[in-house]
Amino acid sequence: MFEQISFFESAEKLHTSLTKGRYLLLVADQTDIAPLATLPDDIAFVGAVFPRVIYRHHTYDTGIIVAKMSDSTLSCIVPMDNTTQLKLPEETNAVLTFIDGYSIHTDRFLEVLYAQLPEQARILGAGAGKMTLDPASYLLFDNTQRYTNYAIVVASKQSVGLGIKHGWTTVMGPFIATHCSGHTLEKINFQDAYSVYRSIVEKISDIPFDQTPFFTIAQRFPLGIVRYNKDFIIREPFSTNGQSLTLNAQIDANSVISILEGKADAIIEAAREAAVASLHVKTQAHSNALLIDCISRYLLLKERYGEELEAITSVYDNAIPLWGVLSLGEIANANQEGIEFYNNTCVIGTL
DSSP states (O other): OEEEEEEESSGGGGGGTOOSEEEEEEEETTOOOGGGGGSOTTEEEEEEEESEEEETTEEESSOEEEEEEOTTOEEEEEETTOGGGOOOOTTOOEEEEEEETTOTTHHHHHHHHHHHSOTTOEEEEEEEOOTTOOTTOOOEEESSOEESSEEEEEEESSOOEEEEEOOOEEEEEEEEEEEEETTEEEEETTEEHHHHHHHHHHHHSOOOGGGSOHHHHHHHSOEEEEETTEEEEEEOEEEEOSSSEEESSOOOTTEEEEEEEOOHHHHHHHHHHHHHHHTOSOOSOOOOEEEEEEHHHHHHHGGGHHHHHHHHHTTSOTTSOEEEEEESSEEEOSSTTOOEEESSOEEEEEO
């Protein structure tokens, strides 16, 4: 899929380092990308902006990861609300997708993408975004312009190993999401969602709601959508109006949910387990490992986040570089049942 993975501290350095070819650029939030506009015409690129990027044992809020695509790798950038341009070759075995993390069309886009995905193919990807959570941001770009409400799709014949874990555990539930509208959870068990959520979290923790930013609370205590014989899909509230909870992904009415808690040791161990799972696939030798890790994991672990990266890299041979992003939503298909949009989750692909 990729011939080479490199990290550069600034966009200016790409002028003297890149040769003719096609590239995927993963850009940290604080990076000035204006110099990319003057790259030579024989350097084609698609790129996306994330809160931080990951390269080997470190994360960066400034810098660019540059992945040079192989000749057989296909790439395109398509509107998420009009996917008629999206065509995947039948021989596709692996797909990477980087979407506008603020788009309201995520679910529909992933449905269309899944419908085109060959049975044997695996997909991983991420929601692009910034720490400012500004939905007006232009998060995706190519040689010609910047885009909002678009998605990058990269397809390859190469197979990919995939690991998906989160590490959060149930502290209270189950409940029923009795009234929902898009990303808004209005009622839990026919009561205002916020009042139910607050009363439970105050019972099981010492967090003073009136003195703590709501987003900080929700990072530690997200919601989990219960699935039969499967792990939770986490949905993290990021704001409230005092009655409902606004989530960073859609939730369906009558979903069975629980309130979860994240503890550092379990979150770090889950990341290691995801790395181990990514190796459980019959494929050609792995040349690199791509990490899609939720920004909330980084914010919750704080100074211990380095331990998560160490836990992941300990699984791989020293010659296999780790690269990736801290994301606003994680994308993967663990099986043939569909593509999931996760929150607070560690997704790792061995390429």
